[in-house]
Amino acid sequence: MVDEIIVAQNVEKEYKRGRESVHALRNIQLTIKAGEFIIIEGRSGCGKSTLLNVLSGLERPTSGRVILNQLDITIVDERILPKFRRENVGFIFQLFNLLPTLTVFENVAAALWPTKFDSSEIEQRVMEEIRSVDLVERKDHLPRQLSGGEQQRTAIARALVGKPKVIFADEPTGNLDSKTGETIMQLLKTLNKREKVTLILVTHDKGLVKFADRHFTMSDGALQSRRSQ
Numbered sequence: 001m002v003d004e005i006i007v008a009q010n011v012e013k014e015y016k017r018g019r020e021s022v023h024a025l026r027n028i029q030l031t032i033k034a035g036e037f038i039i040i041e042g043r044s045g046c047g048k049s050t051l052l053n054v055l056s057g058l059e060r061p062t063s064g065r066v067i068l069n070q071l072d073i074t075i076v077d078e079r080i081l082p083k084f085r086r087e088n089v090g091f092i093f094q095l096f097n098l099l100p101t102l103t104v105f106e107n108v109a110a111a112l113w114p115t116k117f118d119s120s121e122i123e124q125r126v127m128e129e130i131r132s133v134d135l136v137e138r139k140d141h142l143p144r145q146l147s148g149g150e151q152q153r154t155a156i157a158r159a160l161v162g163k164p165k166v167i168f169a170d171e172p173t174g175n176l177d178s179k180t181g182e183t184i185m186q187l188l189k190t191l192n193k194r195e196k197v198t199l200i201l202v203t204h205d206k207g208l209v210k211f212a213d214r215h216f217t218m219s220d221g222a223l224q225s226r227r228s229q
Contacts, residue, residue, distance in 0.1 A: 004067075005165055005198050006032040006055055011064035013050055013221075024050040025061065026221040032200065034165070037192045039209050040202045042218035048202035051218070052168045055200065056089050057081050069165050090159030090197075094171035096151040098143040104130065104154050105139040111158045129157035133187065149180040156187065160195065169201040173208065185211050 013025035024047045032038055042048050053059040055066055057073040066074050069088050073081065090111075098107050108126045117125070130139050133153040143151055152172060159167050169188070173181030189211050192199045201208070202218075209215040217224045 003033055004031055005034040005036075005069055006030065006200075007065075007067040008055060009065045009067075011054060011061045011066060013047075013054055013059070014062040023221050025054065028054075028064070028223060030055075030216075030223065032198060034198055035192070035196045037189065037199045037211065037213045038201070038216070039212035039214075040200070040216045040218050040223070041204065041206055041209055042202075043204055046218045047221040048204075048218055049170055050221075052170055052200065052202055056091070056166075056168045057085055086162060088165045090162060090164040090167040092152070092155050092159050092167060092169040092172045094174040096143070096148075096155045096175070098151055098154060098158075100143050103140050103142060104135055104146070104157075107143070107154055108158045108161050111161050125161050125163075126157075129161045132160065132191065133157045147180075148176050149183060152176065152180075152184050153187065156184075156191070160191065160197070164197060166198040166200065169199065171203055172201065173203070173205065181205075181208075 008028050008030040011025055011028035012023070015022045015024060028051065040048055040051065050059070054061050055068070057068065060074055064074070065072055071084065073084070099110065102110065105126055108129060109122055112122055112125065130136055133156050135150060135153055135157065138146060138150060143154070146154065172188070173184055176184060185208055188199060188201070191197065
């Protein structure tokens with residue numbers, strides 16, 4: 001296992017709005033070890049989602065370096081990144097992002113396409129992750145037939161099915177009531193420890209930082225503080 005799964009060095013992200021420049025990220029210095037559960041907490045607009053996008057390779061920084069699982073994703077050919085992300089990264093979103101015409105099983109399986117696996121291995125992998133989030137009895141249901149918590153559990157199974165090294169979670173409890181959100185966080189913590197998957201979660205909810213191995217506070221594009229749990 002690689003000890004340092006993510007290293008960000010001097011990362012800056014700047015957007016142009018007409019003649020003005022907006023600094024979304026300012027001098028980010030961050031090292032994350034494999035298997036850690038990291039929470040980055042801050043208000044809306046502070047740069048949390050931008051940081052996730054840059055760390056995962058969805059966006060390039062304006063300057064600086066990001067090394068993800070030993071690959072410098074800031075300089076690698078863009079054509080390589082989709083395959084690299086599919087093999088190394090999983091995503092969980094606030095709005096679930098499930099395909100409405102697909103069942104739970106099909107939504108989870110969709111994360112494997114295009115794939116080298118045959119149908120029996122796909123079924124085995126999908127059912128393993130559906131079982132891990134306790135949705136076996138709901139595997140043939142459509143998203144509209146699920147509660148918010150069940151939809152998010154489906155999204156978690158989808159993120160896990162490719163056996164990623166890192167999962168990036170953007171406000172995964174933001175559309176859930178507090179009790180369901182607590183359940184989802186407990187599930188993420190369990191999967192983090194059991195599967196040894198690195199988990200990086202951003203949230204505006206200070207109440208969630210108790211689940212983290214390390215907690216960073218973000219403000220105006222900068223990581224302001226941190227503490228160990």
